[in-house]
Amino acid sequence: MPPVERSERELLESIIGEAGDRGHARPGExxxxxxxxxxxxxxxxxxxxVIAELADNPRVAQNLLGMPHPYRIGDALAWIAEPAPANGQKHLVCVRARDAAPVPIGAVTLDHRRGARLPTLGCWLGEAFWGRGYSTEACHAVIDYAFLHQGHERLSFHCRVTNAAGRRVIEKCGFQWAGQELQASVFHGTVVAVDRFQIDRRTWESLRRWEPLRFVEDDGDAAWPLQGGRRPAEV
Structure with missing residues (x-):
């Protein structure tokens, strides 16, 4: 049975209600x-x-090389249990809601595992949240953190050749086309054609115009802009 389409407002209200029932998840260490x-x-x-509800959609999974479909709570728990990659990133993307806890809408990662030659950026959102610039905003944050704080010199991004929206997002982030290859797709059960994109530190420095990052402590009380790749000496 295909997933029932829900508006962004309906999905936000549903998730906020569920979060209130079970207690809001802490950001973690x-x-x-x-x-x-x-x-x-x-x-x-x-x-x-929430992750399973957002991800259990063939229109999401078809463009992601490693996402299974159907996507169940067990799949979400397995992904959550995986440690963040060394010198990489693994984030739940949450939209800040007025008078409520931030609402999960997808995920963004920077992964240097699985034999990748370069740290590889990945991002997906629930379908109800497409077309609002959230993917670009989340990717900007991960790219900034990768160059400023983690010391990476070059990042990569892999996008199915049929994924025009993904290509637009990554090009807005300054990535440049670097070739094409075949990669295995869990959803399709075979290999699919993938465009490779890359961005290096020099290109990022020349193009960056978006707002500075802010760090938020686990307790939510302290925040500051990210400057020069280091936390301030005192908070």
Missing amino acids: GLAIETRRLLLRAPTAADAA
């Missing part, structure tokens, strides 16, 4: 990243049902 509209934080087991 370390820092979260705050942008103009979003909070990027570590996923927890309390987020599994």
Whole structure:
């Protein structure tokens, strides 16, 4: 049965209600990243049902090489349980809601595992949240953190050749086309054609115009802009 389409408002209200019933998931150890509209934080087991609801959609899975379909709570729990990659990133993307806890809408990662030659950026959102610039905003934050704080010199992004929306997002982030290859797709059960994109530090420095990042402590009380790749000496 195809997923029932729900508006962004309906999905937000549903998720906010469920979060209130089970208790809002804490950001977890370390820092979260705050942008103009979003909070990027570590996923927890309390987020599994929401992640599964957002991801269990063939229109989401068909463009992601490693996402299974159907996508169940067990899949979400397995992903949450995976440790963040060394010198990488793994965030739940949450939109800040007025008078409510930030609402999960998808995920963004920077992964240097699975034999990748370069740290690879990945992002997906629930369909109800497409077309609002959230993907671009989340990717900007991860790219900034990768260059400023993690010391990376070059990042990559892999996008199915049929994924025009993904290509637009990554080109707005300054990535440049670097070739094409075949990669295995869990959803399709075969290999699919993929465009490769890359951005290096010099290009990022020349193009960056978006707002500075803000870190938010686990308790939500302290925040500051990210400057020069280091936390301030005192908070």
